[in-house]
Structure formats: structure tokens, C-alpha cells
Amino acid sequence: SQQGEEDPQALSIQEGENATMNCSYKTSINNLQWYRQNSGRGLVHLILIRSNEREKHSGRLRVTLDTSKKSSSLLITASRAADTASYFCATDRFGNEKLTFGTGTRLTIIP
Amino acid sequence: DVKVTQSSRYLVKRTGEKVFLECVQDMDHENMFWYRQDPGLGLRLIYFSYDVKMKEKGDIPEGYSVSREKKERFSLILESASTNQTSMYLCASKTPAGRYEQYFGPGTRLTVT
Numbered sequence: 001s002q003q004g005e006e007d008p009q010a011l012s013i014q015e016g017e018n019a020t021m022n023c024s025y026k027t028s029i030n031n032l033q034w035y036r037q038n039s040g041r042g043l044v045h046l047i048l049i050r051s052n053e054r055e056k057h058s059g060r061l062r063v064t065l066d067t068s069k070k071s072s073s074l075l076i077t078a079s080r081a082a083d084t085a086s087y088f089c090a091t092d093r094f095g096n097e098k099l100t101f102g103t104g105t106r107l108t109i110i111p
Numbered sequence: 112d113v114k115v116t117q118s119s120r121y122l123v124k125r126t127g128e129k130v131f132l133e134c135v136q137d138m139d140h141e142n143m144f145w146y147r148q149d150p151g152l153g154l155r156l157i158y159f160s161y162d163v164k165m166k167e168k169g170d171i172p173e174g175y176s177v178s179r180e181k182k183e184r185f186s187l188i189l190e191s192a193s194t195n196q197t198s199m200y201l202c203a204s205k206t207p208a209g210r211y212e213q214y215f216g217p218g219t220r221l222t223v224t
Contacts (some may be wrong), residue, residue, distance in 0.1 A: 031211050042115070042201055042215035043154075088153065092211055097142055097161070098169070099213060101154040 005102055006089060012108040019076040021105040023089030024069075030094045032065055034074050037086045037104070046074075046087075076107075084109045114138070115216035117202055123222045130189040132219050134202030140214075141207050143185035145169075145177065148199040148218075160185055161207070192223045 007022045023032070031050050035043040049056045049065045049072065056063045062075040076083055086106045090099040118133035136143065141162050146154040146169075156169030158177040166177050174196060178186040185204075189196055199220050203213040 033212060035215075040199075040218070040220070042217045043203075043213075044215070045212040048211060090154075097205070097207060098144075098156060098159065099211075100156075101146075103151060103153040 006087070006105040008105060009103070010106045010108070012110060013079060015079055015081055015109050015111050017079055019079050019083070019107055019109075021074050021087055021107070023072045023074070023102055025072075025089075025091050025100075025102075026070065027093065029067075029091040030096075031092050032063075032072050033090045033092075033099070034061075034063060034072075035088045035090060035101075037088065039085070043088065079107075079109045081109050081111050083107060115202060115204055115214050117200075117216040117219050119219050120217060121220050121222075123224065124189075124192050125224055126193060128189075128192050128223075130192050130221065130223075132187040132189075132200055132202075132221070134185045134187070134204075134216055135183050136185075136204040136214070137183065138204065138206070138214070139182065140204035141182070142205045143179065144203040144205075144213065145175075145185065145187045146201045146203065147171070148201055154201065157187065192221075194223050197221060197223045 033048045034046045037043045047058045049063050060077045065072045086104045088104045090101045115136045144159040145157045160166045160179045176188045201218045202216040205213045
């Protein structure tokens with residue numbers, strides 16, 4: 001079963017704007033990660049946030065985690081054409097090496 | 112940098128054929144994974160391996176088997192390919208030493224006709 005559901009499924013914004021995508025999950029987690037996938041390629045790890053953290057930054061990326069709502073958001077600031085990709089959240093549970101991925105948000109940056 | 116390679120980017124096979132998808136990683140990772148990716152369904156775990164000769168079923172193992180004879184190589188086998196196995200197949204690896212991010216190969220787009 002799918003642990004994570006991303007919202008929206010697709011998002012188009014102008015270059016330079018900020019992009020926000022959300023992820024909801026169903027069970028308690030150890031960590032939540034975000035990955036990027038360029039068209040037809042493998043996934044690339046972006047950022048990881050632990051269950052005891054509320055916010056994390058990496059360059060133009062900002063991730064928040066609300067464990068009470070079982071949700072996370074990924075904010076990409078000052079978007080660039082190269083940010084055009086699909087973004088997936090993935091969760092793991094305590095004592096379990098497996099990741100459970102969401103269905104992804106397809107982000108298009110319009111030059 | 113971790114490098115995960117997959118034997119083919121594109122593969123076309125006929126129904127009933129035996130199909131081998133190969134994955135190799137160069138970072139001495141213990142854990143390796145096979146996923147399939149379908150539109151609207153995200154990534155689903157087929158099988159994973161904690162170490163050589165060790166494997167565990169993921170969420171959708173039916174119709175697949177795996178082989179891990181060497182630490183760096185993890186093979187996915189479709190014993191008798193069917194059209195519903197047409198998909199993108201992604202291999203990943205990770206070290207279990209307190210790190211959780213997975214490193215992915217470029218994927219193999221398999222079409223079964």
C-alpha cells in the first residue's frame with residue numbers, strides 16, 4: 001500500500017517563483033525523505049528529516065514535518081528551469097530498512 | 112560518488128521470455144533494492160537484499176525472483192514475462208550504517224509485447 005500521497009499531482013509555475021508540494025502519510029515514521037526524478041531517469045536524494053525534527057534547510061530547499069498531522073512539505077525557493085522534475089516523498093519506519101514512496105508531484109518550471 | 116548502474120536503459124521482450132535485469136553498485140553497500148515504477152502508483156518495492164545470498168520479498172514480489180551472488184550485484188529475474196510487467200524498473204542501494212538515503216540507478220524501461 002502507498003504510505004505517502006503527494007499533493008498536488010502536478011504543478012506549473014513561472015521561473016523565479018516558489019514551489020510548494022505536500023506529502024501525507026499514514027503510519028508513524030522514523031524519517032521522511034524527498035527525492036527528485038528527472039524525466040525517465042533514476043531518483044536522486046534531496047533531503048532527509050527525522051521524526052523529531054520540524055524543519056530542515058538545504059540550499060533552496062526547505063522541508064517541514066508535522067508528525068501530529070502526518071504530513072510534510074517541500075518548498076523550493078526561486079525556482080529554475082532545471083528544477084523541472086517529479087518529486088517523491090519516502091518514509092521509513094523504526095527498525096525497518098525499507099522505504100515507502102508516495103505517488104509524486106510533477107513540477108514544471110516555465111521559463 | 113556512489114554509482115549504481117543498470118544493464119540496459121531500454122529492453123523489449125516477448126511474453127513468456129525469461130528476463131534478467133542486472134544492477135551493479137560500486138560502494139560496497141550491503142542493502143540493495145528493486146522497485147517498479149508505474150504512472151500514478153509511484154515506486155513499489157519488489158524485492159530487497161540485506162547481504163549476499165539474502166533476500167526478502169517486498170510489496171509486489173509475484174512473478175519476480177532475485178539473485179545476489181556477489182555483494183555488488185543484484186539481479187531481478189522475470190521467469191516468464193507478461194505484458195503487465197511492462198514498467199520502469201529501478202535498482203537502488205544503501206549502506207545500513209545509520210544512513211537512510213538510497214542511491215538509484217538510471218532505470219530500465221521494460222516493454223513486454
